[in-house]
Amino acid sequence: xxxxxxxxxxxxxxxxxxxxxxxxxxxxxxxxxxxxxxxxxxxxxxxxxxxxxxxxxxxxxxxxxxxxxxxxxxxxxxxxxxxxxxxxxxxxxxxxxxxxxxxxxxxxxxxxxxxxxxxxxxxxxxxxxxxxxxxxxxxxxxxxxxxxxxxxxxxxxxxxxxxxxxxxxxxxxxxxxxxxxxxxxxxxxxxxxxxxxxxxxxxxxxxxxxxxxxxxxxxxxxxxxxxxxxxxxxxxxxxxxxxxxxxxxxxxxxxxxxxxxxxxxxxxxxxxxxxxxxxxxxxxxxxxxxxxxxxxxx
Numbered sequence: 001x002x003x004x005x006x007x008x009x010x011x012x013x014x015x016x017x018x019x020x021x022x023x024x025x026x027x028x029x030x031x032x033x034x035x036x037x038x039x040x041x042x043x044x045x046x047x048x049x050x051x052x053x054x055x056x057x058x059x060x061x062x063x064x065x066x067x068x069x070x071x072x073x074x075x076x077x078x079x080x081x082x083x084x085x086x087x088x089x090x091x092x093x094x095x096x097x098x099x100x101x102x103x104x105x106x107x108x109x110x111x112x113x114x115x116x117x118x119x120x121x122x123x124x125x126x127x128x129x130x131x132x133x134x135x136x137x138x139x140x141x142x143x144x145x146x147x148x149x150x151x152x153x154x155x156x157x158x159x160x161x162x163x164x165x166x167x168x169x170x171x172x173x174x175x176x177x178x179x180x181x182x183x184x185x186x187x188x189x190x191x192x193x194x195x196x197x198x199x200x201x202x203x204x205x206x207x208x209x210x211x212x213x214x215x216x217x218x219x220x221x222x223x224x225x226x227x228x229x230x231x232x233x234x235x236x237x238x239x240x241x242x243x244x245x246x247x248x249x250x251x252x253x254x255x256x257x258x259x260x261x262x263x264x265x266x267x268x269x270x271x272x273x274x275x276x277x278x279x280x281x282x283x284x285x286x287x288x289x290x291x292x293x294x295x296x297x298x
Contacts, residue, residue: 004113004137005174006271007031008220009213010064010206012180014039015048025059028213033064033206036078037093045074053081060086064113069094070104083108089136094144096120098131111136113177116164117144125164129171139206140164142179158200165201175203184209194219227269230262 011029013020015036024032034052036045045068052065065087067078082090089111095101096118105112113136116125122145129138140161146154168176178197181190194205194216205216222230233252237259245255252258 003174004177005203006268007177008204008272009216010177010204011210011213012039012066012206012208015052015065016040016044018051021051021055024210025055025062027210028217029207029210030062030204030217031064031088032062033066033091035066036074037066037068042073046077049074049078049081052087053085056082056085056087060088063087064089064091066091066093066115070097070100079104079108082110089113091115093141094118094121095128095138096124098124098127101128101135102132105132105134110134114138115141117141118148121145122149122160122163125167126170129167129173135171135173137173137176138164138168139176140179143182161197161200161202169201175201178202178205180206180208181212182208184211187211187215191215191219221272222265222269226265230265230269233259233262234266 007030009029010031010033011024011027012033012035013024015021015034021032021034034048034055036048036052040048052063056063056065065078065082065085067082067090068074069092079090087110090104090108091113092101092104093115094117095114101112101114111134112132114128116122116128116138117140121128125138129135140157142154142157145160146152146157149157149160151157164176168174178194181193183189190212197205198219204220205212207213207216232250233254236254245253
């Protein structure tokens with residue numbers, strides 16, 4: 001399940017670590033992001049690219065690749081190597097130029113998931129979301145974005161997040177994927193922050209350790225009561241017919257916007273129907289599958 005808007009967890013894995021790549025693909029993450037950027041030292045960039053291409057060709061079903069940013073020594077080679085690789089899509093860091101992004105889409109023919117990590121990218125986010133039919137979504141890379149905006153408390157990014165949510169939806173794209181939670185020991189904070197971002201218009205989250213997958217899955221999976229309420233509302237719609245608005249038997253005012261929300265909940269629940277509620281296993285906590293310590297991941 002690698003579709004933005006359905007995948008709940010996006011597990012970053014350093015591209016040069018073939019052992020962790022295999023482990024991640026055998027694990028419970030909805031999508032795996034092979035990282036060629038922050039998690040890979042310069043001396044291992046070529047190795048990471050080769051591992052990513054081999055992986056995409058052999059097991060392409062859940063694999064996205066985060067390439068190096070435009071203007072770096074490695075970006076052109078990354079893009080060229082992924083043409084025809086079978087990757088589910090490309091994560092594009094530090095997206096700022098709609099024309100450059102559109103050119104990348106044309107060259108690779110792959111869906112692009114753009115990361116906004118600068119003030120320039122945030123200014124252009126509406127144009128980025130609409131610059132090419134292969135744009136699959138636009139998300140914040142909050143560590144870099146906060147640094148560029150000189151924001152010390154990431155809670156103060158709420159306005160920037162809202163702008164990115166609006167840009168996705170205005171372009172007809174799914175809800176954006178939330179940025180990583182960097183405190184690996186604080187799964188309670190991860191769950192609370194994920195719930196707040198879900199309620200603010202995000203769906204799914206990038207993670208950097210298998211131990212973060214279960215709380216993220218639980219947050220972005222509709223619970224049974226929510227699904228039952230949504231199904232009951234849609235059943236009431238069948239009884240009410242084409243009325244523009246009505247009050248159902250529970251005293252709830254229902255209009256087309258409420259109906260649309262209920263449909264989304266039931267469609268999401270149906271799509272996730274086979275997903276387990278608990279996703280971690282004892283060996284998952286042996287070593288992070290995400291960025292190496294001391295390196296930024298968005």
